Amino acid sequence: MAGQRRSPTQVDVARRAGVSQATVSLVISGGTLGNQVAESTRQAVLEAAAELGYTVNAAARSLKGGRNRMLGLYTFEPVFPVNQRDFYFPFLLGVEEATAAYEYDLLLFSSAGSGGDRRIYAGGVNRLKVADGCVLLGRHLHREDLAELVKEDFPFVFVGRREVPGVELSYVAADYVGATSDMVTTLARLGHRRLAYLKVTDDTEWTRDREAGFRQGLATAGIPDDQVRVFALAEKAALTATQLRDWLASGITAVLVEPTDDDGAIVALERAAAEAGVRIPQDVSVAVLGDPPLQDATRRDWTRFTLPREQMGREAVRILLELLDDNANARQLYLDCTQVLGDSVAEVPEQS
Amino acid sequence: MAGQRRSPTQVDVARRAGVSQATVSLVISGGTLGNQVAESTRQAVLEAAAELGYTVNAAARSLKGGRNRMLGLYTFEPVFPVNQRDFYFPFLLGVEEATAAYEYDLLLFSSAGSGGDRRIYAGGVNRLKVADGCVLLGRHLHREDLAELVKEDFPFVFVGRREVPGVELSYVAADYVGATSDMVTTLARLGHRRLAYLKVTDDTEWTRDREAGFRQGLATAGIPDDQVRVFALAEKAALTATQLRDWLASGITAVLVEPTDDDGAIVALERAAAEAGVRIPQDVSVAVLGDPPLQDATRRDWTRFTLPREQMGREAVRILLELLDDNANARQLYLDCTQVLGDSVAEVPEQS
DNA sequence: ACCTCCCATCGTTACGTATTAAGGACGGCA
DNA sequence: TGCCGTCCTTAATACGTAACGATGGGAGGT
Structure with missing residues (x-):
């Protein structure tokens, strides 16, 4: 091993090929003027570059303002x-x-x-x-x-x-808005008229979009606002079996739920359903508004929409x-x- | 949008702070001499940098220094x-x-x-x-x-x-050698004394290593060479049911098989076994010498070794x-x- | 033969930073 | 007051490349 040998530059190549550094630059990076160089010179430069093991210095190139690819x-x-x-x-x-x-x-x-x-x-x-x-x-x-x-x-x-x-x-x-709206439409077509929407609390773009889609879907399906229940799931306050029973008692037949990093909402819903003795989908339909990130956390084949x-x-x-x-x-x-x-x-x- | 606004440089910062570019460099990158800068100057420079939204140009820095991280x-x-x-x-x-x-x-x-x-x-x-x-x-x-x-x-x-x-x-x-050798040992411990080794034909390091391990395992287990059969699987010539039956007839009880890109050898073996009416593992034991790349191609939980x-x-x-x-x-x-x-x-x- | 034009190549400069050697201000001590 | 030493700051330079303007020479036209 020759040790930390400095890697050859265009100057080195130029010296070896008997041309100037500028010419080497023209040959190597082509550019708009790349075809202005004589074929014989081009060959000589490329050959010299190959022999020396020349490679373009990305730092210098991008310093100059060019692209790095x-x-x-x-x-x-x-x-x-x-x-x-x-x-x-x-x-x-x-x-x-x-x-x-x-x-x-x-x-x-x-x-x-x-x-x-x-x-x-x-x-x-x-x-x-x-x-x-x-x-x-x-x-x-x-x-x-x-x-x-x-x-x-x-x-x-x-x-x-x-x-x-x-x-x-x-x-x-x-398109969370459209997808959520479509999901509401799908549920409405299946006869669901009273819906619950389970959202996570932090106010992010995707949460807002889903809620907008939810409202839009309601409007499309002609479901008035008083037929729905929106529940914000705080991080620690899990959905309880009692709450779920309340919902069902009030006539709610379907729940839309937002996926989160840890599938917290979905897991909470499933646990509450188990505790309350509520079966999915016989007693309540559940639609997930996106891809559940963790496929392992739950074995169920959720009705959902997936992002492309x-x-x-x-x-x-x-x-x-x-x-x-x-x-x-x-x-x-x-x-x-x-x-x-x-x-x-x-x-x-x-x-x- | 101001358009392609050039991002501010140390020169700009220096001008604003009323110092020289070198001083800015000292303040920004600290270096060994970083503490030689008066506190008041340092503050002025940092403030000017913040106001202008200055960021170091990585290209220029690595052009100068060498490492890119x-x-x-x-x-x-x-x-x-x-x-x-x-x-x-x-x-x-x-x-x-x-x-x-x-x-x-x-x-x-x-x-x-x-x-x-x-x-x-x-x-x-x-x-x-x-x-x-x-x-x-x-x-x-x-x-x-x-x-x-x-x-x-x-x-x-x-x-x-x-x-x-x-x-x-x-x-x-x-360590293909050791792993393959260990696999032979494991088979020998289970009573297998006549083995077949199914390898792919191209002469690569990993194929050679496995074969070396195979030989080494035979030696360790005290199995003479005439008890084994090595079969090189050419790309097109698949293993036939007849061949497999021949092996079993000759007393072979276990097959070691190399995984390939497309799991060709494994698939071929499984198909041959199916055609010949040979059950795995009841009639013949199969050990895979590595990780089968495609988990879907076969549902079986192969006895194998996995690379770390x-x-x-x-x-x-x-x-x-x-x-x-x-x-x-x-x-x-x-x-x-x-x-x-x-x-x-x-x-x-x-x-x- | 001379002028023109164009093509191939070259010299030079700028990009933004880090570093080194040199310069300047300031205070302390004799 | 003069000298020196300590800090702090600066000017200059190199890194490797791309782009621009300049230059030289050869070919073609008159």
Whole structure:
């Protein structure tokens, strides 16, 4: 081993090929003027480069302002932990696939900051900037980091709808509004007229969208507001068997429930049903408004809708590249979800 | 949107704070001389930086310094295709985890070359070099690319044992020899004395290692060579029911089989068994020498050994970082496999 | 033969940062 | 007051690349 040999530069190649550094640059990076170089010279340069084992220095290139052909993928939570991987994996798959298809490489910003905290700005440094642009992923984001990113004009696309007051950002989102509305329609078609909606408390975009979809679905189905019950599930206050019985007693026949990181709402509902001796779907229909992240937590084949996760990943990359080329305004894209009819919803029994 | 606003530099900060660019650099990056800056100046600089939304330009920094804090992961096959993902995923997991733990970022070289062919040297240029070092993964490598990498002194670690004549390279490998040997021992302990060994034909390191382990296990168990039958499974020539019957007729009670990309050998064996009316494990015991990549192709819980894939990924990163720091010689690491007792192996029936 | 034009190549500069050696202010001590 | 030493700050430079304008020479036209 020759030890830490400095890797050859364009100057070295130029010297060997008997041309100038500028010519080497023209040959290597092609550019618009790439065809202005004589074929013989081009060959000589390429040969010299191969012999020396020359490789382009990405740092220098991107310092100069050019592209790296690298896209970043930053996740606010670790993507890989086992319990969540089945949820995040399809996004990753789509992003990877599209990135490769466009002949870019993918930079995974996986390193947690020193504090164990995942932040974009570690020590005041925006690490993302080594990439040409970045796809962001994850539920628990730091808004201030996002705002900072926008302020810097760094091109990025979020997977999932994200709003930051005062700025317009790009994202690829699932159409939660439409999907939830459709779910209400489906339930109404099966005869359900009195619904309960079980939402998580924190006020996020996706929770708001689902609730909006819920209201919209009610309107479409012609169900007045007083026929429904909205219950916000605080983290600690689980749904009790008593509450569930109350609902059923008041004529409610179906429950819509939001999935969460830990499937807390679903698990709580199932436990309450078990305690109350209520059978799903015979006694109450349950529809899940999304993909339950943990497939293991519950064995049931829920009636639900699934996000086109892989496609979302792919589209995010496509939009990011559009952003890079046009450097136009932010753009948003909504993709349809697919309703999956499982065995947790049944027709409402004829009232005798 | 202000459009492509150039992001502020140290010069801008310096101008605003009324100091020189060098002072800004001292304040920002601290360094060894960081404490030589007067507290008042430091505050002024930090304030100016905050007001302007200054962030360090990573490209410029690494151009100057050398290290990128980026590790590469290059795979000779796409890691993500669905049919293989369960096999490769744990490696990826381990690599990602270790990379993050050491506060590096992970660069996924996913872009296929223009020809659809995955090569390290695209257009005579080594793309890997943007990273400080690289973990390599995959079965179907291009030896010439590897040799070139070594020649360039680029630090890399292979996951899986790889040999290139004349050069010594670093890898983290599963101890196929020991695991296969142990498997033979296990079979011998269950009374199996006549074995068949079904290998794939191409002459790879892992095939050789398994065969060596097979021989070693035979020696340990005191089984003479004429009690065994080694069958090389060509790609197209599947194992026939007739052959399988012949083996059993000759007293063979157990088959060791190598897993392949597509589980070809296992599937062939199972089909032959079905055709011949041979039951597994009642009539013949089957041990798989590794992890069957496709869990779906067969529902059986094979007796096998599994590679510590996640750990292999982690160790690969650790060794790579050692290589970076010491820039010493290549190093190799072997990790033990875990035997898994499934239901495809039974005690040999007492011969009446 | 001379002028023109174009093509291939070259010299130069800027990108933003970290570092080194050098400069300047200030106070203390003789 | 003069000298020196200690801090603090600065000017200059290098890193490797891409882009621009400039230059030289050869070919073609008049």
